[in-house]
Amino acid sequence: xxxxxxxxxxxxxxxxxxxxxxxxxxxxxxxxxxxxxxxxxxxxxxxxxxxxxxxxxxxxxxxxxxxxxxxxxxxxxxxxxxxxxxxxxxxxxxxxxxxxxxxxxxxxxxxxxxxxxxxxxxxxxxxxxxxxxxxxxxxxxxxxxxxxxxxxxxxxxxxxxxxxxxxxxxxxxxxxxxxxxxxxxxxxxxxxxxxxxxxxxxxxxxxxxxxxxxxxxxxxxxxxxxxxxxxxxxxxxxxxxxxxxxxxxxxxxxxxxxxxxxxxxxxxxxxxxxxxxxxxxxxxxxxxxxxxxxxxxxxxxxxxxxxxxxxxxxxxxxxxxxxxxxxxxxxxxxxxxxxxxxxxxxxxxx
Numbered sequence: 419x420x421x422x423x424x425x426x427x428x429x430x431x432x433x434x435x436x437x438x439x440x441x442x443x444x445x446x447x448x449x450x451x452x453x454x455x456x457x458x459x460x461x462x463x464x465x466x467x468x469x470x471x472x473x474x475x476x477x478x479x480x481x482x483x484x485x486x487x488x489x490x491x492x493x494x495x496x497x498x499x500x501x502x503x504x505x506x507x508x509x510x511x512x513x514x515x516x517x518x519x520x521x522x523x524x525x526x527x528x529x530x531x532x533x534x535x536x537x538x539x540x541x542x543x544x545x546x547x548x549x550x551x552x553x554x555x556x557x558x559x560x561x562x563x564x565x566x567x568x569x570x571x572x573x574x575x576x577x578x579x580x581x582x583x584x585x586x587x588x589x590x591x592x593x594x595x596x597x598x599x600x601x602x603x604x605x606x607x608x609x610x611x612x613x614x615x616x617x618x619x620x621x622x623x624x625x626x627x628x629x630x631x632x633x634x635x636x637x638x639x640x641x642x643x644x645x646x647x648x649x650x651x652x653x654x655x656x657x658x659x660x661x662x663x664x665x666x667x668x669x670x671x672x673x674x675x676x677x678x679x680x681x682x683x684x685x686x687x688x689x690x691x692x693x694x695x696x697x698x699x700x701x702x703x704x705x706x707x708x709x710x711x712x713x714x715x716x717x718x719x720x721x722x723x724x725x726x727x728x729x730x731x732x733x734x735x736x737x738x739x740x741x742x743x744x745x746x747x748x749x750x751x752x753x754x755x756x757x758x759x760x761x762x763x764x765x766x767x768x
Contacts, residue, residue: 421475421544422747427465432747435475438540438548443490446552448482448500450744452565452768453542455754456504456573457600457668458691462536466693470537477543478504478535479572481565485546493553500556501724502542502549503717504573505532509554519554520714526550533714542572543747543767557720560728566738567727569766570605575723575734577689577715578605582664583613584719585711586687590614592661595651597642597675599627600757601737601764602689603666608634608732609723615662619654621647621675626761633736642675651679658682665689670696680708688712737764744768 421435438447456479462470484498494500507514508524522532526539535541540548549556559568583606588594592615596603599622610618619638620631628639640650652659659681665673668690676686677699686708727734739762742750750767753760 419545420744421540422477422751424462424470424472424474424476426472428463430463430476430748430751432745435544437546440486440488441548442550443488444551444553445488446484446491446494446549446556447486448480448502448547448549448556449485450480450482450542450545450547451499452482452569452766453477453480454569454572454764454766455543455751457602459536460755461668461691461693464693466691467537474536475540475544476536477541478533478537479569480542480547481559481568481572482547487552491552494556494558499559501559501568501571501720502535502547503555503557503720504535505555505715505717506534506549506551507532507554508551514554517716517718519716519718524551531714532716545744557724560724563724563728564735565768566766567734570734570737570764571720571724571727573715573717574601574605574737574764575609575727575732576717576720578602578607578666579609579723580715580717580719581689581711581713582606582666582687583610585713586662586664586685587709588613588615588662591616593617593619593655594662594664595619595621595660595676595679596664596666597621597672597679598666598690599624599631600666603664604631604634604737604763606664606666606689607631607636608734611635617654619651619660621651624758626758627763630736630763634733648678655681659684661685662687668692670694674699677703677708680706682706682708685709685711738766739763740765742767
């Protein structure tokens with residue numbers, strides 16, 4: 419089969435590799451129908467995640483058809499079309515039993531981390547993939563959900579919702595600001611609506627992405643390249659700042675931005691993957707009674723979000739802007755890695 423291999427910082431290759439095989443009784447083998455690229459893949463390629471070995475198949479999102487099942491799998495069968503969760507869960511350890519799948523103690527390669535695809539084991543940017551703990555880590559795709567919608571449930575919708583909206587404790591009537599209007603930021607914008615905030619302010623440097631933000635539920639947008647961008651945000655509140663500030667970029671300056679926007683008693687939710695140290699002005703923030711949260715997605719809301727997408731309660735179909743065949747994997751990386759040039763949000767490779 420062919421797969422996208424990490425060759426070291428700044429290097430990748432689409433090449434022939436051996437097909438995966440069943441290793442544990444709880445495994446299934448999936449023939450990939452669609453996959454996509456995540457900002458985390460770009461962080462890996464930059465060298466921000468040194469644990470990833472040279473030769474690792476990248477990717478942690480996808481949809482595929484089961485072609486082989488392990489002897490311990492009883493609730494899935496050959497032919498099932500499934501969404502692969504970006505987080506693998508044994509379902510039995512103490513962390514999984516409390517819904518903390520992101521810190522499953524059983525996954526191969528690194529006990530205590532549920533994200534293993536494209537990190538500790540071979541991932542989904544391939545023609546076939548081995549899925550550990552399959553019965554706890556895949557979801558059958560309903561017929562009424564398209565590939566474009568289903569692919570988003572692997573990672574970005576649960577990430578934006580769980581780490582941004584739920585961890586940020588969005589409440590009815592809140593003013594929410596989301597810094598970063600990429601796919602995950604827009605997922606937070608879209609799912610924040612489920613809690614009835616009075617305003618959702620999308621903040622970004624890219625005017626094209628800000629324009630798209632209205633499609634996902636933003637009530638207001640602010641271009642942070644404007645000298646008075648902070649004043650614009652405060653003018654949209656009562657002057658005290660926003661109730662919930664969500665960081666969805668992963669840069670030191672964007673994290674500083676959310677600390678400047680939040681009101682006393684408010685919440686900061688960090689979604690962004692940070693590859694560099696971030697300074698925290700604790701001497702200024704401690705007195706404001708701020709809650710700061712962050713984390714790796716658990717995907718324990720995936721099934722619920724899937725129902726909302728199936729019932730057209732969330733406009734998930736608006737995320738995919740570019741489509742590629744599997745043998746155009748490198749071209750897809752070029753487009754996603756230069757998203758502003760190509761006006762790209764999410765790319766689908768099928």
